[in-house]
Amino acid sequence: MVVETVADMEDDGDTELVGMGLRVAVSPVQTAFYMILVLLGILGNAIVIGVIGQSVTSDRGRGRNSDIIIINMAVSNLLVSVVRNALLVISDMGLELYSSKEWCQFFMGVWVWLRSVNVWSTLFLSAFHLQTLRRVAPSMGNLQGRRSPLTSLCLSLGLIWLLNFIYSIPAHIFSTNGNKNRTETLMLVSSTTRPLLGCVWNFPSSYSGLAYATTSMVIHEAFPIFLMAFTNLGSLYMLYNHGRVHSSTTVQNAPVIKRVPAEKRAAKVILALIMLFIISWGTSIISVNYFNYNQGSSAEFLLVIARFANIIFIAMSPGVLAIGHRRLRSFIKSMLAH
Template sequence: MGNAVDEKLVGMGLRVSVSPAQTAFYIILVMMGILGNATVVGVIGKSVLMDRGGGRNSDIIIINMSLSNLLVSVMRNTLLIISDVGLGLYSSKVWCQFLMGVWVWLRAVNVWSTLFLSAFHLQTLRRVAPAMSNLSGFHGPPKMLLLTLGFIWILNYIYCIPAHIFSTNGDVNSTETLMLVSGTTRPLLGCVWNFPSRSSGLAYATTSMVIHETIPIILMALTNLASLYTLYTHGRMRSSAQDAPMIKRVPAERRAAKVILALIMLFIASWGTSIISVNYFNYNRGSSSEFLLVIARFANIIFITFSPAVLAIGHRRLRSFIKSLLSH
């Protein structure tokens, strides 16, 4: 420890005052998020692997979203817990650059993965008939779906490169002069942003807010409204086209739409609260800034924690797994 020249005591910086009760509640939320999303990935992932048809497209998208939730919890939120309980941690500049880049990357992927689920469901509703891949003996997931998911991860990795480059490790007295919505609500493990100038840092934070917060949330709201309108239109057509394949699926698709709508509303409430709080800190710091950062911290975990429960309500395999688990 003493031989590492560039290592400093971390876990300090701009610390937000939280009570023991708040810390305990946050630990419970993080553990619930890890267990819930791991269950979703495991249960649905097993069904996809065992399905000779390659699994349903929606299941693959749900796995992708839950995997991003799980990685955010493991790579970031568990470290927040370690910092909060007062354990002294050490981190070098190289590790800070790695962690800051990963945090921004995973949070950005998390946003776009959630939007993709909503957009995919809207596209499914607008089909006149069920997907032909499920009817023609198609084996394996469609390449276009996997390419799109891969594109989400790769493009957001490119976006996180500045967060990786312009990060460093601070000392005990380091304070944060800039908060990035997609990355962190406070310095974590002593890692701080170190942009060449405050203006370039604010430009990156503003770009992050627009690309990874504002635009996705607006698109989520629009796609869900379009999904509800499409279901309403199909419902009115049932009396005149009882035998249409898509019309027969309206009740099931309506249930799926309600689940996805609940997910998106939970996401918007969670991220919307975080965006308002963090950007108030960025641009108009005042006496209430510390309180808002506490709010943002809990808002960031709400969606990750409760999205598995929402999915379990509408997913048959998850419901069956939970019922069998509770019965034993």
């Protein structure tokens, strides 16, 4: 998230101060590549929502809950692409967009909200798969009686959106519209890595802004990554144990064990998704916080890296999902064939 405190700076010729703050120069190749990633994010996640959404409504089978979680993650990806990344592309094409203070407060709040939901929705997918593996373990007995109700799942997803909306309230309170003499001195990961629509953050002091950025980094950015790594290691360990006891399985537990190969395939896809997210999100965290705490000669380069890191997961996750989801894979194959 671009979190900006107001700071007056002189244009020294190396940086261009415009209504959107300090603009890091990007080459036409970088702009084209970013545009391609944004289009992939919009198209890919729209396909995920459409195909899996149709599967959920027509097939009320066992995989419905996991499909709903995937749709939730894809919705957050799509909204981030449309509401934030598409505007960055328009800005890169030379169209300078400006907003009033009220619209800046609205957009900054929405950007923070959607990006935060994106993080925790991805974590929820990993945690749900770990819980699924615990339920299919032979020692857990009757699987059907242990399934989580759909209502509980929807309430959990709703809680993610609600809590992150509360987290985004400071983005509404402290944001304002900037001018050519204002530029960013502080950033968070959860929104844009550059000023957009002329919107900046105006914390009461640099210390309060830095305190909010540090708290956000620890609780909202680093902690989810740790949990994602922990849940995926737990899933892999549980699958390993399932494989060890496979030969000694009783006939009563045989139907459960038959699901283990499918769960292994799902675990590989989810592991690939989470690793992609960790690399993308982690790179952004390192780059943005280098800018916050050590604005050296590499700061502008790292902000460009952070900008692309923020879009990589959104653009590539539909392709990773298609590898492990039968309906998505069939749809893409038929689309490419025609």
